[in-house]
Amino acid sequence: MHALIIGGSGRTGKLVIEQLLQRGHGVTALVRDPAVMKGLDGINIVKGSPTQISEVRQAFQDHIPDVVIVTLNAPRASDSPFAAPISPPRLMADSNANVVTAMKEFGVQKVVIMQAFGVGASWPNMSCLLRGLMSASNMSYQYEDHNVVDKEVRASGVTYVMVRPSRLVESDVTAVREWPNNGKGVPLMASTSRKSVACFLVDAVEESRWDNTAPVITN
Numbered sequence: 410m411h412a413l414i415i416g417g418s419g420r421t422g423k424l425v426i427e428q429l430l431q432r433g434h435g436v437t438a439l440v441r442d443p444a445v446m447k448g449l450d451g452i453n454i455v456k457g458s459p460t461q462i463s464e465v466r467q468a469f470q471d472h473i474p475d476v477v478i479v480t481l482n483a484p485r486a487s488d489s490p491f492a493a494p495i496s497p498p499r500l501m502a503d504s505n506a507n508v509v510t511a512m513k514e515f516g517v518q519k520v521v522i523m524q525a526f527g528v529g530a531s532w533p534n535m536s537c538l539l540r541g542l543m544s545a546s547n548m549s550y551q552y553e554d555h556n557v558v559d560k561e562v563r564a565s566g567v568t569y570v571m572v573r574p575s576r577l578v579e580s581d582v583t584a585v586r587e588w589p590n591n592g593k594g595v596p597l598m599a600s601t602s603r604k605s606v607a608c609f610l611v612d613a614v615e616e617s618r619w620d621n622t623a624p625v626i627t628n
């Protein structure tokens with residue numbers, strides 16, 4: 410299979426690329442700065458931004474993918490929940506809209522998108538403490554952007570998987586627990602390693618059982 414990854418220069422994105430290569434898949438990465446991809450050999454790199462439709466088209470043109478994986482973030486000045494947003498309000502929404510447009514033009518059926526526990530229908534299942542933090546802090550901007558993606562990608566008619574991990578951590582844990590009913594019962598401090606998210610995203614590329622769902626995952 411050949412995957413196009415959008416956000417492949419990010420912390421989870423790079424782990425997704427490693428996982429794809431380990432499993433024998435081909436990879437094209439659309440990245441703003443190819444220099445940050447040093448050390449990731451054997452992939453096709455296209456320079457460009459997902460916010461520019463012409464550059465997204467170029468990535469599809471370069472090697473028409475079987476599937477697209479999106480691991481974008483809408484960054485703040487730091488990882489603190491209160492740090493100011495430094496990305497445009499629809500960064501992820503516009504990027505995913507461009508991906509969907511190109512998918513339709515090139516006949517690509519499926520997109521697998523990394524989101525977060527609390528997006529869309531999983532919101533009521535986060536503890537009230539976390540919902541308070543997400544609403545009162547600058548994390549709300551990121552959630553709003555993810556929520557627009559949720560609505561627009563569902564309405565677009567393409568096949569999607571929107572993966573919703575809890576708080577991300579760096580560890581080598583790869584086993585994932587999947588929570589039915591949009592994450593009902595996920596504990597307040599539940600965490601998910603970026604590595605396990607990467608494995609799950611590639612599982613969702615390879616298998617169809619999560620198609621058109623939004624699984625909530627933790628370790």
Ligand SMILES: NC(=O)c1ccc[n+]([C@@H]2O[C@H](COP(=O)([O-])OP(=O)(O)OC[C@H]3O[C@@H](n4cnc5c(N)ncnc54)[C@H](OP(=O)(O)O)[C@@H]3O)[C@@H](O)[C@H]2O)c1
Pocket residue numbers: 415416417418419420421422440441442445458459460480481482483484496497500523524525526551574575576577578603
């Ligand atoms: N932090 C948590 O605890 C947590 C929990 C659950 C889910 N999540 C979700 O996980 C995702 C973040 O994953 P991560 O930490 O692996 O991401 P990350 O390391 O911050 O990577 C972000 C990616 O987004 C790209 N990007 C950022 N701003 C951009 C812009 N203006 N234009 C084009 N590309 C841009 C970056 O490209 P460049 O390299 O070019 O900047 C990079 O590839 C988010 O969707 C977040 O909601 C986070």
